[in-house]
Amino acid sequence: MLLDLLHFDFLRHTFLTGLLIGIIAPLLGSFLVVRRLSLLADALSHVTLAGIAFGLFIEKQFLFAFSPLYAGMGFSIVGAVLIEKLRSVYQAYQEIGIPIILSGGVGLSVIFIALANGFNTDLFGYLFGSVSAVSKGDFYLIIVITIIVLGTIFLFYKELLTLSFDEEHAVTSGIHAKRIHFLFIILTALVIAASIRIVGVLLVSALMSLPVAAAMRLAGSFKQLIALSIMFAEIAVIAGLVSGYYLSIPPGGTIVVIAIILLLLTFIKDAFTKKGGAQVHE
Amino acid sequence: MEESVIRLENVSFSYDQKLILENINLNIKRGMFLGLVGPNGGGKTTLIKIILGLLRPDQGNIYMLNQPIEKFKNWNKIGFVSQKANTFNKGFPATVYEVVSMGLTAKLGYLKRINRKMKQKVLDAIDLVDMGEYAYQNIGKLSGGQQQRVFIARALVSQPELLILDEPTVGIDYQNVEKFYKLLHQLNKEENITLLLISHDTGVMTEYASDVACLNKTMHFHGNTKEYSALSTEYLSEIYGHPVQVIVHDHE
Numbered sequence: 001m002l003l004d005l006l007h008f009d010f011l012r013h014t015f016l017t018g019l020l021i022g023i024i025a026p027l028l029g030s031f032l033v034v035r036r037l038s039l040l041a042d043a044l045s046h047v048t049l050a051g052i053a054f055g056l057f058i059e060k061q062f063l064f065a066f067s068p069l070y071a072g073m074g075f076s077i078v079g080a081v082l083i084e085k086l087r088s089v090y091q092a093y094q095e096i097g098i099p100i101i102l103s104g105g106v107g108l109s110v111i112f113i114a115l116a117n118g119f120n121t122d123l124f125g126y127l128f129g130s131v132s133a134v135s136k137g138d139f140y141l142i143i144v145i146t147i148i149v150l151g152t153i154f155l156f157y158k159e160l161l162t163l164s165f166d167e168e169h170a171v172t173s174g175i176h177a178k179r180i181h182f183l184f185i186i187l188t189a190l191v192i193a194a195s196i197r198i199v200g201v202l203l204v205s206a207l208m209s210l211p212v213a214a215a216m217r218l219a220g221s222f223k224q225l226i227a228l229s230i231m232f233a234e235i236a237v238i239a240g241l242v243s244g245y246y247l248s249i250p251p252g253g254t255i256v257v258i259a260i261i262l263l264l265l266t267f268i269k270d271a272f273t274k275k276g277g278a279q280v281h282e
Numbered sequence: 283m284e285e286s287v288i289r290l291e292n293v294s295f296s297y298d299q300k301l302i303l304e305n306i307n308l309n310i311k312r313g314m315f316l317g318l319v320g321p322n323g324g325g326k327t328t329l330i331k332i333i334l335g336l337l338r339p340d341q342g343n344i345y346m347l348n349q350p351i352e353k354f355k356n357w358n359k360i361g362f363v364s365q366k367a368n369t370f371n372k373g374f375p376a377t378v379y380e381v382v383s384m385g386l387t388a389k390l391g392y393l394k395r396i397n398r399k400m401k402q403k404v405l406d407a408i409d410l411v412d413m414g415e416y417a418y419q420n421i422g423k424l425s426g427g428q429q430q431r432v433f434i435a436r437a438l439v440s441q442p443e444l445l446i447l448d449e450p451t452v453g454i455d456y457q458n459v460e461k462f463y464k465l466l467h468q469l470n471k472e473e474n475i476t477l478l479l480i481s482h483d484t485g486v487m488t489e490y491a492s493d494v495a496c497l498n499k500t501m502h503f504h505g506n507t508k509e510y511s512a513l514s515t516e517y518l519s520e521i522y523g524h525p526v527q528v529i530v531h532d533h534e
Contacts, residue, residue, distance in 0.1 A: 034374055155393055162387040165374055168364060169436070172334050173388035174357040219375040220420045 004245075013139040014131050014198065015241060018251075020146045021195040021207065022237040026215075026229035027153060028191045029208030031184065033216070034225075035164050040185070041205035043083065043098045044076050044192050046105030049201040051075025052126050053112035060116050067137055068126070073193035079105060080189040084182060129200035129252030131245050138197055145194040149187050160184060161222060198237070200252035207233060210259035217266040232262050285312045286348060287444045287476045288333060293342030295328060302328050304500045306342070310444070315470045315477040317491035317507075321522045324498035326480050330448055333478075334362060347443065358389040361437030361445040361475075363430070365452050370429075372422040378432050379417045382408055385439035407439040408432075410473070411465060427458035431465065438469070444476045445469065451481070463490045496521055 004011055032038055055068025079101050086097030125133045159180045163170045171177050195204045215228035240255030290308040303325045310316050320326050331337040344351040383404045408417050411431040430450055437445055451459045467490045469475045481487050494510040496503040502521045
């Protein structure tokens with residue numbers, strides 16, 4: 001693959017995109033996991049699918065060439081806003097927004113897929129990821145998303161961490177929890193849209209949660225959690241893309257399986273040292 | 283005249299048409315160590331939420347550092363420690379240093395990061411609660427009493443004038459409770475921090491508090507600890523609605 005990387009632009013784009021989402025997906029994922037919002041990524045990825053199906057439908061119907069990724073990103077952001085709205089409507093059952101948005105996303109996807117005359121290879125790539133799908137345009141979009149995500153996290157790191165650790169304290173000390181949370185959920189929507197080309201709709205949440213789950217076993221501090229998560233995600237992305245390319249398997253599958261193997265390794269490490277990373281001590 | 287840190291005038295609050303607080307007057311002066319006691323369901327936590335600006339009273343006035351609460355902006359002068367030793371997510375991968383530095387988040391404001399001077403302040407606060415040797419350890423691995431000290435350090439790092447503690451000793455074993463009150467006493471006397479401590483246990487608290495307020499819908503008593511200790515058990519039982527015994531601890 002390394003030699004091919006030099007020869008084929010599309011491979012280079014895929015590979016670099018993989019490296020970028022290997023940073024931003026676990027970075028956002030670290031906050032999602034500690035806030036117990038891992039499923040949020042699932043809900044948003046299914047809404048993104050609806051957007052992509054809508055994009056494919058428009059493309060087909062009106063022969064209007066634009067990347068379905070933009071439609072996916074738009075839907076994902078709207079989904080994120082709706083989840084926030086539902087959270088404030090059902091204050092006692094804040095997680096109820098997640099299944100509502102998830103099923104709504106799948107429902108819309110089915111309708112748009114049918115309208116666009118069913119499955120095609122493009123859609124298969126969006127579901128499970130693809131090594132050849134990243135176009136130059138997509139690549140630039142993902143660079144922009146990465147810059148936005150890294151910049152925002154850099155600027156609002158202390159607010160996000162404070163809010164994630166203890167929302168009540170954050171609010172009583174005068175932090176605008178709602179604004180920060182909204183910003184965060186929009187970032188999540190962006191990261192999902194960016195990751196979908198490589199890992200696919202169905203597995204994008206895995207890239208945000210599995211490396212974090214593995215890092216959680218070893219990390220003593222939040223900064224360590226982020227660093228280890230990114231390290232695990234990069235290993236999974238690089239090994240997953242290379243093996244997916246040679247075995248002709250969609251990289252979503254290989255990336256996730258490698259991430260799970262890394263997670264299992266942390267369990268083995270635990271068994272030997274008999275010292276849990278993030279166990280609850282009472 | 284002594285300066286008030288918090289003053290409540292005729293504050294009433296009801297929830298779902300049920301009166302929770304009725305005509306509460308409270309005056310916390312600078313340097314006080316006030317223990318707010320009363321039975322569960324007597325409105326202690328509601329009163330704290332009103333003082334923290336999380337709930338609005340139906341009537342009455344509240345002054346924070348002599349400013350009407352509606353205009354009060356210096357929230358970083360008010361430190362709050364809740365019953366977190368019991369409820370926070372113990373699996374959260376954060377060090378003591380990280381947790382304490384969160385106390386500066388609101389004070390610094392958006393877009394400002396912790397610099398070297400701030401870092402020293404965080405370490406000083408950790409030292410103050412005697413947790414220096416644990417600064418870079420995972421908070422989830424500490425004991426309940428140690429965790430509570432960390433939360434106090436988090437409240438202290440923004441250098442508050444008033445520290446509000448809601449049942450801070452729940453879930454801490456007896457020996458550490460004594461140690462904990464000694465720390466509070468030290469903060470009150472040496473660091474000059476006004477303290478408001480909510481507790482349903484009047485025992486150890488009366489040993490260290492300078493003043494006591496007893497709340498059960500209305501304010502039944504508001505005075506110094508000596509006067510409180512002199513109250514008859516009959517009177518206190520009436521307030522609590524069940525028999526109580528005041529245990530006055532003596533220093534040996």
